[in-house]
Every structure is written in structure tokens, then in C-alpha cells.
Amino acid sequence: MIDWLDDASLDFPPTRRALGADTEAPGLLAAGGTLTPARLDAAYRRGIFPWYGPGQPPLWWAPDPRMVLRTADFKLSRSLRKAVQRFAATPGCEIRVDFDRAAVLAACAGTPREGQDGTWIVPELQAAYLAWPAMHSIETWMDGELAGGLYGVNLGRMFYGESMFMRRTDASKIALAALVCLCREFGIPWIDCQQHTGHLASLGAAELPRSAFEAHLAAHVDGPSPGPWTYHPGHWHRHLLTST
Structure with missing residues (x-):
């Protein structure tokens, strides 16, 4: 009950x-x-x-258990590295943060979770997130079009990933790579991924006991959130492309 x-x-x-x-x-x-x-x-x-x-x-x-991506453990595969390098070097390709949160939510609502049918991002949930300043969207833009992205929540030194979508190849993975860069820039060590999926596991996420997750929250969720939430192209090389 x-x-x-x-x-x-x-x-x-x-x-x-x-x-x-x-x-x-x-x-x-x-x-x-x-x-x-x-x-x-x-x-x-x-x-x-x-x-x-x-x-x-x-x-x-x-x-319980809880799926978490430690930002230090993010797996940048050879193919994703090449995709990020092409993206970073191509005019008209950029990462935007909170530029069109509503469009990202709507696109994610049309993308079912792995192994499930239909949407869980119902209109009243979209409205609540859009009214909450802690919600952020990481957006992959190509040639003036929203090609993919994700949204989640930042409280203190914690980021909670919610959902992602793509309209062009690798656009959602590029957004996640940008989020990892931002988290490393801001000193956010974990991204909550909620539940296990094969896709998240391939990117370095792993399960841990709920008790360990809650202990981490207790140490990181309070206090001021970092910011401003903006993305600089230099973050690619500072936090990702130069790493091993």
C-alpha cells in the first residue's frame, strides 16, 4: 500500500x-x-x-537501485569523440542552454523511454517544470534548427537528468556530452539517471544502492546552485576532448 x-x-x-x-x-x-x-x-x-x-x-x-552517471566516468567512445569534434568545428553548430525549454520538453514528450510506449511527460508536468527555475535544457542546434537535447534539474551540486531526444544523428549524445562538460565546470560530480537502460550504461552510468544515492544527495543538494548556466565552446577542449 x-x-x-x-x-x-x-x-x-x-x-x-x-x-x-x-x-x-x-x-x-x-x-x-x-x-x-x-x-x-x-x-x-x-x-x-x-x-x-x-x-x-x-x-x-x-x-532501488538508482542509476547514476559519475561525470568522471563518462565514456566518450571513438565515434562520439569524432561527432563532437565535427560539431565543435562546424559553423552553425552550437550548444544552447535554456534557449527554448518548452520546445525541448515537447520533443522529449514525444520520445518514449527505452522499452516503453507512450509519453510520461504529460502537459501538467511540462507546465510545472517550465515554472521551476531549477529546470534546465541543454540544446543541440544545427543550422538554426533544434536537432536534439535533454532537460533536467539542478539543485546545489547535483544534476538530475530527465529525458532526451534527437532529430539528427548523435544530437542527444552531443547534448549529454555538453552537460558532462558543464557539470565538470561547475563541480557537479553526479548526474542522476533514475533507472537502468542499456544506452545509459554504454555511456558510463551504473547502478548503486538507494542508500548511497541518498547519502550523496545529503552532502551535495543543499547550498547555492552554480551558474550562470551558459555553454562556452571552449568547454569541449577544457573538459572533454583533451581527456583520455
């Missing part, structure tokens, strides 16, 4: 009460509650995130 959230409070139940691996919804912690930036903030600071589909109430998750 999961808890039903009360709109009069932003409290969440302890994450240890999330459904276990032997259930049909492992990691499900609670349901309900009006989606607002304040509720999202309270959830993310606890390592809890919303994930649900059309016609469902808000569902709140705290999975």
Missing part, C-alpha cells in the same frame, strides 16, 4: 517505504498531490521524482 499525498503538505513518506523489487511497481512511493515547483523541489531534494502517464494521478518514485 502506498501513501496518498495531501495537498496541504509537501511532505513525502520515507523512501524505505517504496515498493520493492518483488512487486509490479518497484520504487513506487506515493501518489497524488498537485504538481507545483514547490512540490517538485521537495521531492527532488529527497531523491524522489514524478513518473506517470495520461489519465493517471501523479505517481512518485524512489527506485
Whole structure:
């Protein structure tokens, strides 16, 4: 049995009460509650995130284990290195941050998660994220067009990756590589990836116990967030292309 959230409070139940691996919804912690930036903030600071589909109430998750990409462990494959090098050297190709957050959200909403049908980024969730200054979009632009990107949340020295999309080859991977550069620039050691996928694992993400994830949050989520969230082309060589 999961808890039903009360709109009069932003409290969440302890994450240890999330459904276990032997259930049909492992990691499900609670349901309900009006989606607002304040509720999202309270959830993310606890390592809890919303994930649900059309016609469902808000569902709140705290999975165990947790998928995390340590920015120091990001795997820049030979093919991705070449793609980033071409991108960085091509006029009309640039990384923009928060230039069109709404377009990124809409594009991600049309990209189902690995192994799943349909969208989980429902309109009310998009509206809540867009009203929350902690949400950022990392955008891959080519020839004046939005070719791919991702969005996520920054609190303190923590970044929570949410979703990505691409319209041109490698555009989403290039956006993720740019996010890794920004995190290294800002001293953000981990990017939360929530749940395991083969794609994330191929880029260096790995699972760890929820208790370890929450201990990291306790040490990194409070305090001022870095910024400004802007991308400089020099970040490619400073943080990625010169690394081994």
C-alpha cells in the first residue's frame, strides 16, 4: 500500500517505504498531490521524482537501485569523440542552454523511454517544470534548427537528468556530452539517471544502492546552485576532448 499525498503538505513518506523489487511497481512511493515547483523541489531534494502517464494521478518514485552517471566516468567512445569534434568545428553548430525549454520538453514528450510506449511527460508536468527555475535544457542546434537535447534539474551540486531526444544523428549524445562538460565546470560530480537502460550504461552510468544515492544527495543538494548556466565552446577542449 502506498501513501496518498495531501495537498496541504509537501511532505513525502520515507523512501524505505517504496515498493520493492518483488512487486509490479518497484520504487513506487506515493501518489497524488498537485504538481507545483514547490512540490517538485521537495521531492527532488529527497531523491524522489514524478513518473506517470495520461489519465493517471501523479505517481512518485524512489527506485532501488538508482542509476547514476559519475561525470568522471563518462565514456566518450571513438565515434562520439569524432561527432563532437565535427560539431565543435562546424559553423552553425552550437550548444544552447535554456534557449527554448518548452520546445525541448515537447520533443522529449514525444520520445518514449527505452522499452516503453507512450509519453510520461504529460502537459501538467511540462507546465510545472517550465515554472521551476531549477529546470534546465541543454540544446543541440544545427543550422538554426533544434536537432536534439535533454532537460533536467539542478539543485546545489547535483544534476538530475530527465529525458532526451534527437532529430539528427548523435544530437542527444552531443547534448549529454555538453552537460558532462558543464557539470565538470561547475563541480557537479553526479548526474542522476533514475533507472537502468542499456544506452545509459554504454555511456558510463551504473547502478548503486538507494542508500548511497541518498547519502550523496545529503552532502551535495543543499547550498547555492552554480551558474550562470551558459555553454562556452571552449568547454569541449577544457573538459572533454583533451581527456583520455
